[in-house]
Amino acid sequence: MKTYPYGHKQDIKNLTAEELGQKVASFGEPAYRTGQLLSWLYQKGMVDFDRMTNLSNSLKIKLQAEYYIGALELAGRLVSKDKTEKYLFKLEDGSFVESVLIKTARRRTVCLSTQVGCKFGCLFCASGKGGFVRNLTPSEITGQLLYLKDNLKISITNVVLMGMGEPLDNYANSIKAIKIINSPQGLKIAARRITISTCGIIPGIRKLKNEGLQVNLSLSLHAANDVLRDKLMPVNKKYKLKEIIKELEIYFKKTKRKITLEYILFKDLNDSSKDAEELARVAGRLKAKINLIKYHKISGITCRPAGKEEIDRFMKRLQNAGADVTLRVSKGVDINGACGQLAGKIKK
Numbered sequence: 001m002k003t004y005p006y007g008h009k010q011d012i013k014n015l016t017a018e019e020l021g022q023k024v025a026s027f028g029e030p031a032y033r034t035g036q037l038l039s040w041l042y043q044k045g046m047v048d049f050d051r052m053t054n055l056s057n058s059l060k061i062k063l064q065a066e067y068y069i070g071a072l073e074l075a076g077r078l079v080s081k082d083k084t085e086k087y088l089f090k091l092e093d094g095s096f097v098e099s100v101l102i103k104t105a106r107r108r109t110v111c112l113s114t115q116v117g118c119k120f121g122c123l124f125c126a127s128g129k130g131g132f133v134r135n136l137t138p139s140e141i142t143g144q145l146l147y148l149k150d151n152l153k154i155s156i157t158n159v160v161l162m163g164m165g166e167p168l169d170n171y172a173n174s175i176k177a178i179k180i181i182n183s184p185q186g187l188k189i190a191a192r193r194i195t196i197s198t199c200g201i202i203p204g205i206r207k208l209k210n211e212g213l214q215v216n217l218s219l220s221l222h223a224a225n226d227v228l229r230d231k232l233m234p235v236n237k238k239y240k241l242k243e244i245i246k247e248l249e250i251y252f253k254k255t256k257r258k259i260t261l262e263y264i265l266f267k268d269l270n271d272s273s274k275d276a277e278e279l280a281r282v283a284g285r286l287k288a289k290i291n292l293i294k295y296h297k298i299s300g301i302t303c304r305p306a307g308k309e310e311i312d313r314f315m316k317r318l319q320n321a322g323a324d325v326t327l328r329v330s331k332g333v334d335i336n337g338a339c340g341q342l343a344g345k346i347k348k
């Protein structure tokens with residue numbers, strides 16, 4: 001694991017509650033110290049071992065010898081007319097990642113990035129344009145949420161792993177981050193309020209069903225046949241839709257958790273009646289919910305948004321086919337709400 005810039009020291013926030021407990025035990029300290037330490041790190045937002053007043057001096061010395069406390073640096077913030085907020089964070093190696101905060105009357109949802117850039121190059125996405133740089137550590141994933149909670153005093157109700165990057169392509173670190181976010185001693189966010197959004201990484205879906213986590217899984221589908229999906233999402237050449245659907249059926253059987261299919265509507269690409277029928281068939285097979293998403297033009301990307309008429313017609317078709325469908329209102333359009341746009345600009 002990367003230790004920059006603290007030499008041999010590790011970021012303590014890369015450990016789950018369980019791993020931290022094992023470490024505390026290996027130091028010969030009583031088990032209750034783990035709870036105290038977790039409370040300082042995740043509830044009080046402390047970034048200095050010396051100021052953890054209820055820890056013994058011996059434990060502080062041992063911790064300081066092996067660990068540092070990672071924290072992200074805010075590099076930019078944009079606020080949309082609709083109150084959506086976009087945060088740009090600078091990482092220890094000088095890379096940038098984005099998080100988006102969406103506020104509604106009842107929820108404050110944060111979209112967290114899991115990688116710097118992305119390998120999968122979807123035709124419509126800004127994150128894929130700059131290529132892949134590296135995986136985020138668990139601490140860098142949770143750090144985005146912690147910054148909002150500790151520095152800006154925003155209490156987050158829901159978490160979505162769908163910012164920059166593909167969470168299941170950074171499987172181990174994404175799962176560790178989820179465990180910390182979900183832990184009653186960590187960030188205390190219920191698993192049912194945490195969503196993983198994937199483009200269809202089959203080995204990741206396969207592993208996830210055995211984690212025993214009650215999180216939500218959402219598939220970025222965007223095309224319900226292989227020919228079109230190959231074109232829109234090159235990852236489909238590796239993980240074919242037929243195989244993804246088979247894997248999701250097994251996932252649903254095992255976890256009993258309803259899957260969501262995300263479908264962005266692009267003009268003259270995936271918005272025909274045939275597309276709607278195919279989508280309804282996939283959703284029916286998976287007993288999944290469909291989330292239709294309005295696209296907003298991103299400069300340098302050729303995909304165009306479907307118009308209101310096409311969206312209404314598409315939605316009607318799905319409803320007539322008996323699909324459980326909602327239209328997601330796009331947020332943060334005026335602040336480059338789509339993932340990767342702001343980080344891409346900074347990089348340039």
Ligand code: SF4
Nearest residue numbers: 118121122125128165
């Ligand atoms: S949509 Fe997701 S998987 Fe596709 S390029 Fe963007 S971040 Fe990567």
